[in-house]
Each structure stands twice: as structure tokens, then as C-alpha cells.
Amino acid sequence: MWMFRKLMPQLALAAALVLGGTACQATDKAKSAVSGGTTTTGGTRTLSFLDTPSLNLGTLSSGSTTLVRLSVVTTGTGDATIDSTSNSDSNYTFNGGTFPGSGVTCAQPVQGNCSVAVLFTAPASIGITSDVVTINYTSGGSTGTASLIITANVTVGAALTINGGVAYGFGSKTIGTSNDQTLTVFNGGALAATAMTASGLAAPLDFKGGTYPGTGGTCSTSLASGASCTVVINFSPVASTTTSKTLTLDYNNGGTPTTATLGLSGTGVTLASVA
Numbered sequence: 055m056w057m058f059r060k061l062m063p064q065l066a067l068a069a070a071l072v073l074g075g076t077a078c079q080a081t082d083k084a085k086s087a088v089s090g091g092t093t094t095t096g097g098t099r100t101l102s103f104l105d106t107p108s109l110n111l112g113t114l115s116s117g118s119t120t121l122v123r124l125s126v127v128t129t130g131t132g133d134a135t136i137d138s139t140s141n142s143d144s145n146y147t148f149n150g151g152t153f154p155g156s157g158v159t160c161a162q163p164v165q166g167n168c169s170v171a172v173l174f175t176a177p178a179s180i181g182i183t184s185d186v187v188t189i190n191y192t193s194g195g196s197t198g199t200a201s202l203i204i205t206a207n208v209t210v211g212a213a214l215t216i217n218g219g220v221a222y223g224f225g226s227k228t229i230g231t232s233n234d235q236t237l238t239v240f241n242g243g244a245l246a247a248t249a250m251t252a253s254g255l256a257a258p259l260d261f262k263g264g265t266y267p268g269t270g271g272t273c274s275t276s277l278a279s280g281a282s283c284t285v286v287i288n289f290s291p292v293a294s295t296t297t298s299k300t301l302t303l304d305y306n307n308g309g310t311p312t313t314a315t316l317g318l319s320g321t322g323v324t325l326a327s328v329a
Contacts, residue, residue, distance in 0.1 A: 097131030098194030101164060103187070103202040111174065111204065115211025115245055118309020120174045121149060124187065124202065126160055126167065133163035134193040141172065146185035146204060149173040153189075164191070176208045176309065183208055211307030212247035214277065215240050216285075216316040224259075224289040224320030232290045234262055237316070239273055240282040245308030247277045252285070254302040259318055262288040277305075291322025 104125035111120055128134065139153040148171065149155035155171030172187060182205060189200040217237045227233050241247050250273065252266035261268035268286030277283055291297070296319060303314040 096194070098196055099128050099130045099132045099134040099164065100193070100198060101126055101128050101134055101189060101191055101200040103127075103200055106200075106202055108203040108205065111206040113207045113209055113245065113308070114174075114176045115243075115308035115310060116176050116178050116180065116208050118176045118211065118307075120176070120206070120309065122172045122174060122204065123158065124170050124172060126164070126170060126189070126200065128164060128167055130193070132194050133165055134191045134198075135163050136160075137190045137192055137197070138188075139190070140188045141185050142188075143183060143185035145177050145183060146172055146174050146187070172204065174204070174206060176206065180208055180210065182206070209244040209308075211243050211309060211312070212241050212245045212277070212279065212305065213243035213307065214247055214250075214303055214305060214312075214314040215242060216301060216303060216314055219316070221317035221319070222287075223318070226321045226323045227289055227291050228325050229291050229293065229322045232288060233320070235287045235289070236270070236284050237287060238282050238284055239277065239303065239314075241277045241279055243307060244279050246279055247305040247307060248275065249311075250275045250277065250303060250305040252301065252303050254300045254315075255287070255318070256299070258290045258292055258322070259297045259299045259320055260288055262286040287318060289320040291320060293322050294324060296321040 104127050109122070111122065114120060136153070139148070141147060149157070153170065154160035154168070158169040158171045160168035160170050177183065185204045187202045187204060191198055191200070216239050222235065222237060224233055224235065255261055263269035266285065267273035267283070268288070271284050271286045273283035273285050298317065298319045301316045301318055305312055305314070
């Protein structure tokens with residue numbers, strides 16, 4: 055018993071040295087885990103397109119452009135690093151030329167839901183186009199791929215002609231008289247014309263009544279494919295001179311603002327000149 059009491063201070067010192075060494079080792083390991091000041095986020099994140107497996111843009115006119123915002127949804131934890139991206143059809147590009155496209159949110163590394171922007175330029179060739187948007191990525195040591203098929207039916211857009219595209223002349227009309235002419239507007243395209251508005255006319259060569267489509271005219275703001283409507287033009291000369299105007303119809307052909315025009319003219323003469 056006397057011997058044990060005598061040895062207690064030495065035993066306590068040895069225990070303190072052992073415990074102290076263990077604590078130092080634990081602290082050193084913790085420092086090693088965050089070396090470089092960067093904390094590694096664990097787990098694996100999976101990416102996919104919300105519209106998977108495919109998205110149909112519908113029927114679009116050749117030459118039109120359509121901006122598509124695609125949602126990318128993620129599951130799991132950790133970061134996903136984008137390795138490569140592609141579009142299989144050159145008519146589809148990331149808006150602005152590079153992934154993820156301008157005005158959207160997917161960025162390196164992907165840590166949650168985000169979006170990409172694809173711009174489709176409808177080609178001159180008519181028919182179905184198809185693109186595969188692909189995102190290859192790495193997360194948690196594993197590789198993955200998110201892909202989406204985008205399709206569109208390209209057709210001839212609305213195509214308006216006024217009076218068959220042939221300029222109309224009232225000829226010589228007596229000053230002070232009022233002369234009306236009804237002209238036909240035809241849509242020879244495969245899509246409806248929308249947002250139709252008219253400009254370019256003013257007295258003495260104007261729409262009858264002063265506003266489009268002219269009193270008695272049937273045109274409005276849209277015209278179906280293969281359909282026709284009318285505008286009524288009035289020429290009321292007030293001087294011995296020739297008046298020339300260009301009737302302009304602005305419309306959307308199913309994807310692109312477009313214009314149809316027609317030249318109009320008329321000459322005012324005195325009654326004696328007519329005789």
C-alpha cells in the first residue's frame with residue numbers, strides 16, 4: 055500500500071502524457087480534413103430535365119426563332135460538375151452560343167435546380183426537326199448524363215398578298231369626286247397571319263372612312279391559312295396632281311414579323327380636263 059501511494063504521482067503524469075498525445079493527434083487530423091481552406095461536400099447529385107424525355111415546340115414557320123427555357127431538376131446532395139454539353143442539331147444552340155445560355159441559372163458547380171436556354175432557328179426546309187440536348191456531368195466520383203429530345207414541325211408561315219401583288223391605279227378622277235375600290239388580301243401560307251395592322255395611307259388616298267380596313271372591308275387582325283379578306287380604298291382628289299401611296303400590312307407569319315405592301319396611285323383632274 056505504501057508503495058502504491060508512492061507511485062501515484064508518476065502514474066498520473068504518464069496518463070496525462072498519453073491523453074495529451076491523443077488530443078494532439080485528433081486536432082491534427084481535423085486540421086488535415088480542411089486543409090487548403092476548402093470543405094469537400096459529400097454525396098452524389100443527379101441531374102435530369104423536367105420535360106424528359108421530350109418536348110414538342112409545335113408548328114413553327116421557316117425562318118422564325120424560338121427561345122426555349124429548360125428546367126434542370128436535381129436530386130441528392132453534393133456538387134455536380136458539368137463535363138460537356140451538346141446539341142445534336144445545329145439549328146438548336148444554347149442562347150448566346152455557350153452553355154447554359156444567357157439569362158439562365160445553371161453554373162459550375164451545380165448545387166440545386168437550375169435552367170438552361172436553347173434557341174431554335176427554324177430552317178428553310180419544311181418538315182420535322184429533332185434535337186437532343188445533352189449534359190454530361192460528374193458528381194461524387196460518378197458520371198451521369200441528362201438528355202432531352204426537342205422536336206418542331208417547320209412549315210411555310212403565313213404569306214399575305216394584296217390584290218395579287220399587282221399595284222392598283224385609280225387613273226384620272228375628277229377633283230371633288232369620291233372613288234372606292236375593294237382589294238382582296240389573301241393568305242397563301244400554311245399558318246394563320248396574326249397581329250395584322252395597316253399603315254401608309256392618308257387623304258386623298260386612304261381607307262374609306264379613314265381607318266383600316268375601310269368601311270365595308272372585312273379584314274381584321276388575323277387571317278387563316280388559305281383565307282381571304284378585303285380592304286376598301288378611297289381616292290378623293292382635291293388638286294390636279296398625282297398621288298402615290300404604299301399600303302403596308304404588318305403581321306406575324308407564325309413566328310416572325312412580316313410585311314406585305316401594295317403600291318396605289320391616282321391622279322386628280324379638272325372636269326374640263328376630263329372632257
